[in-house]
Amino acid sequence: MxxxxxxxxxxxxxxxxxxxxxxxxxxxxxxxxxxxxxxxxxxxxxxxxxxxxxxxxxxxxxxxxxxxxxxxxxxxxxxxxxxxxxxxxxxxxxxxxxxxxxxxxxxxxxxxxxxxxxxxxxxxxxxxxxxxxxxxxxxxxxxxxxxxxxxxxxxxxxxxxxxxxxxxxxxxxxxxxxxxxxxxxxxxxxxxxxxxxxxxQTARTRAPLNRVLGISGVATILAVVFVWMLAHNLLYTYIASYLQQTHLGLRPDLTLLVFGVAALAGIWFTGVFIDRALRGLTMASVVLFIAAGALLVAAQQSTAFTLVAVVLWGLAFGGAATQLQTAMGEAAGENGDAANAMLTTSFNLAIFAGGAVGAVVVEGVGASALPIGMIALAFMALVTVGLGRRAAFPAGR
Structure with a gap:
């Protein structure tokens, strides 16, 4: 034959x-x-x-x-x-x-x-x-x-x-x-x-939004987006208050410049590894986020250690959007655009929540407590990524 x-x-x-x-x-x-x-x-x-x-x-x-x-x-x-x-x-x-x-x-x-x-x-x-x-x-x-x-x-x-x-x-x-x-x-x-x-997208492949949300892995990724970005915005929104109340002598604009440069490095690492190690890369980024928060808690009177923590924070955050959008695109397939619109909504809701919750913390116990919230929320994100090994962040990716 x-x-x-x-x-x-x-x-x-x-x-x-x-x-x-x-x-x-x-x-x-x-x-x-x-x-x-x-x-x-x-x-x-x-x-x-x-x-x-x-x-x-x-x-x-x-x-x-x-x-x-x-x-x-x-x-x-x-x-x-x-x-x-x-x-x-x-x-x-x-x-x-x-x-x-x-x-x-x-x-x-x-x-x-x-x-x-x-x-x-x-x-x-x-x-x-x-x-x-x-x-x-x-x-x-x-x-x-x-x-x-x-x-x-x-x-x-x-x-x-x-x-x-x-x-x-x-x-x-x-x-x-x-x-x-x-x-x-x-x-x-x-x-x-x-x-x-x-x-x-062709008409025959367009799933209704409720079905897109029901695609295996999509809801898990949205949960990770919200808690992880809430962890980020909790501190990022009030970074000036944090630096002022901890008496570190760091200017917010220079601190954010260090953060931004580190974030570029985070995107570079993400670009190198994301096509063959998405799950491992995402978990490593969240762990780095937790490490940055822990360093901020442990060394609130040290300018040098605070800058190291900001670098770790930037490295972890730089590739986060790419990692989450890649995971969403692979989970949702042809309905990736609709799923990413949900991701954008979840992301912006986290920005809202970060401003609101952060204000309560800053005016209540003080900005120095913000890294503790950052650690707790990032840990929740890490657990959720770990549980999403079948569809959201599959093993082997």
């Missing part, structure tokens, strides 16, 4: 690794995160410019987060069948307009609306970027592709936000938001020419 021989390895088509496209996606993530965090470094200028209190100006951050939480799942549900490249360009256009309106906003009300819209487009982009980045690379390099696409986050946190705050204090806060609009234009042009298109 005649058989068909497989083509030799050298004759098979190899999908080139799309570095330029992934860099454009990383720039998109940079815009999303920097737009989210920019008001935090400009509160006095925003309050003066809009003639409101700093507390009222701080609601510009809340409006963005609310937009993300409310829009992520509906936006991805409604756009699952749309081709990815036009959707990416639409999301960037949304940021261009929202930041431009914020830059010229004559009142707090208009600025809040613009920030809510920006948050809604954030939910759209975060819901589709992970799947898009994995889709344009060969399957065996999907995790590394996602790691590169996620580098915009730590760069925005460590460099972008301080730079935006400096620009705002030098030439005015409106120019900071105008600069974000101009950056959106540049990234749109790059994406237009560098990012390959990918099809949306």
């Amino acid at each position: 005649a058989t068909t021989r497989p083509a030799p390895v050298h004759e098979r088509a190899h999908k080139p690794f799309p570095v330029p496209a992934l860099v454009a996606m990383a720039c998109t993530g940079f815009i999303v995160i920097m737009t989210e965090t920019l008001p935090a470094g400009l509160l006095p200028q925003l309050a003066a410019g809009l003639d409101v209190s700093e507390g009222s100006a701080g609601q510009l951050v809340s409006a963005y987060a609310i937009g993300t939480v409310l829009a992520a799942i509906p936006a991805i549900t409604l756009t699952r069948g749309i081709r990815r490249k036009p959707l990416l360009l639409t999301g960037l256009l949304g940021f261009l307009v929202a930041n431009a309106v914020t830059a010229i906003a004559p009142s707090l009300a208009i600025a809040l609306v613009a920030r809510f819209v920006a948050g809604a487009f954030s939910g759209l982009l975060w819901g589709m970027l992970a799947g898009y980045a994995r889709r344009i690379a060969a399957p065996e390099h999907a995790g590394r592709a996602l790691a590169i696409a996620m580098t915009g986050t730590p760069i925005a946190l460590s460099v972008g936000t301080p730079l935006g705050a400096w620009l705002g204090s030098t030439v005015g806060w409106r120019w900071s938001f105008a600069a974000m609009s101009l950056l959106s234009v540049a990234v749109m042009i790059c994406a237009k020419f560098l990012v390959p298109d990918a099809p949306g």
Whole structure:
């Protein structure tokens, strides 16, 4: 009986690794995160410019987060069948307009609306970027592709936000938001020419959201996302209060710079190992998180040990989003975009909870107790990852 021989390895088509496209996606993530965090470094200028209190100006951050939480799942549900490249360009256009309106906003009300819209487009982009980045690379390099696409986050946190705050204090806060609009234009042009298109999800493979949530492993990953990111945001949100109350003499901006540089190293490690050791890498990151918290508890009067703890914290956090989104993409399969929209919602709910719970701790027992909460929550995440060895974080991955 005649058989068909497989083509030799050298004759098979190899999908080139799309570095330029992934860099454009990383720039998109940079815009999303920097737009989210920019008001935090400009509160006095925003309050003066809009003639409101700093507390009222701080609601510009809340409006963005609310937009993300409310829009992520509906936006991805409604756009699952749309081709990815036009959707990416639409999301960037949304940021261009929202930041431009914020830059010229004559009142707090208009600025809040613009920030809510920006948050809604954030939910759209975060819901589709992970799947898009994995889709344009060969399957065996999907995790590394996602790691590169996620580098915009730590760069925005460590460099972008301080730079935006400096620009705002030098030439005015409106120019900071105008600069974000101009950056959106540049990234749109790059994406237009560098990012390959990918099809949306076919109608026959689109599972209803309740069925996506019921896919084996999805709920477990969402639980890990919430408790792990709550552990992170509990301290990250109140890092200035922590440094002040522990009398360490460390400036928050320099501390966050150290954190951001370490986070970049964490993403590099993740990119190297994620395609062959996802479970081990995730567990190692959570363990490192616990070690950082323990070091902060044990050495609250030592600047040197605190900096070591911040480096461990950054290393652990840097690849966390990539690890969790990769796990979600593999668990949910063709419904990965819808599942990642749920992940985005869980992530932002953890940001909300971190601010609320952290405020209670800081005003109650004091900021020095925050690392204890960080350890407890990270331990819960570690146990949940361990229990998810069958579907969420399978052994051998």
